[in-house]
């Protein structure tokens with residue numbers, strides 16, 4: 378398939394809001410692509426590169442390369458060129474990358490160049506397209522959408538399922554079953570503003586569980602064989618021997634458990650996420666890493682028990698299986714709300730949330746007890762609740778946008794006031810900015826500009842923005858040694874002056890639990 382066809386459909390789909398038109402355009406494209414090209418076509422449409430990061434920075438992408446007059450690039454040819462580009466390393470790598478990129482872009486028409494540059498800059502990102510792409514795969518292959526959805530949830534990849542479907546027809550779906558030993562993508566949660574809101578939104582018997590801030594793990598045991606996998610399905614068994622040994626000691630020999638790996642400090646409080654992440658990330662001297670920070674799992678769900686898949690059982694019944702397999706200290710602490718209309722039970726759930734925060738955890742999950750486990754999905758039946766922190770911070774610089782935001786001042790550099798009258802940068806964000814806000818801040822920050830290196834515009838520290846964020850994380854990049862986690866802009870505050878912004882002392886204080 379020619380890349381130009383994909384680039385055209387990508388543009389067409391982005392430009393229409395009608396889901397039926399998107400599905401029809403994609404179904405036609407997938408049918409044309411066939412089993413050879415469909416996996417790549419789906420990946421590119423969603424903005425994903427099979428090569429992962431390929432080492433092409435924004436400066437290279439900004440270089441002008443004269444476009445080709447006629448389209449000739451194929452989807453597979455593009456993939457081969459990107460694989461070669463990703464492999465460039467060693468001395469002079471940057472120049473060789475530049476040449477390889479110029480070769481690829483020089484073979485592309487102007488439209489294809491725009492698509493490739495957005496793809497490489499990570500700006501295609503049409504995550505919302507995944508559900509439409511799934512329907513389109515079902516339509517083009519003649520398989521029922523529900524059966525395709527289930528296969529994708531178990532395989533964790535629409536491209537792989539699509540490839541099998543286009544090669545072998547609807548019966549290929551039988552290959553995609555939950556098996557002990559093959560990891561599946563875990564179920565994820567939506568967000569709710571409070572426990573009361575979460576319980577009301579579920580409107581059914583539910584359970585409030587502690588939310589541990591560790592590393593999500595899926596533990597498969599088949600006899601003495603144990604595999605521990607991450608949320609992205611990487612096998613980390615060798616790095617967590619204590620978790621694997623613990624699973625061998627449980628009373629059951631063919632199961633899949635879902636949980637979080639955490640570490641508890643000497644004070645009984647959970648160790649910071651970054652410590653657990655670096656423990657789980659260290660592969661070299663596992664014994665030393667284990668001695669320095671022993672971890673333990675906290676399990677909250679079970680996907681298979683006694684060798685049987687139990688994904689479709691309601692949460693209440695899965696928990697009975699969990700309770701049989703996993704002793705209490707290794708199970709998540711929880712509080713059941715049998716009747717969402719009972720004010721006393723809701724108040725008890727709120728108190729459980731408050732106590733969970735006092736114990737040093739990051740929040741809770743509220744889960745419907747009648748819901749199945751939907752692997753790989755952000756299910757509406759799991760709602761997470763975390764305390765929201767907000768701050769008023771000062772914009773000290775802003776980066777020029779690219780892609781859809783070309784010509785606009787987008788990524789804000791955010792700082793708190795320092796006690797000495799200066800500013801301490803805490804992070805950057807462009808999240809939460811609507812088009813209207815982007816245009817407004819482009820004008821306002823343009824007026825405040827004092828320096829411009831073509832990419833970052835330094836501004837007089839006068840504009841205050843209200844930011845929501847999930848917490849602080851350690852960072853060697855910023856002067857206070859901490860950075861905002863998941864900062865997003867709530868609103869500009871032109872009514873405030875920099876002197877009204879929060880101080881670094883208040884930031885540290887507000888975030889301490």
Ligand SMILES: Nc1ncnc2c1ncn2[C@@H]1O[C@H](COP(=O)(O)OP(=O)(O)OP(=O)(O)O)[C@@H](O)[C@H]1O
Pocket residue numbers: 564565566567586587588589590591592593637677709742761
């Ligand atoms: N009791 C629990 N039940 C489910 N998930 C839990 C629980 N305790 C901790 N977690 C963690 O919380 C995550 C649920 O939130 P979500 O699905 O939104 O993941 P996320 O995008 O990684 O968000 P976050 O950064 O808030 O953890 C799970 O992926 C898991 O890692």
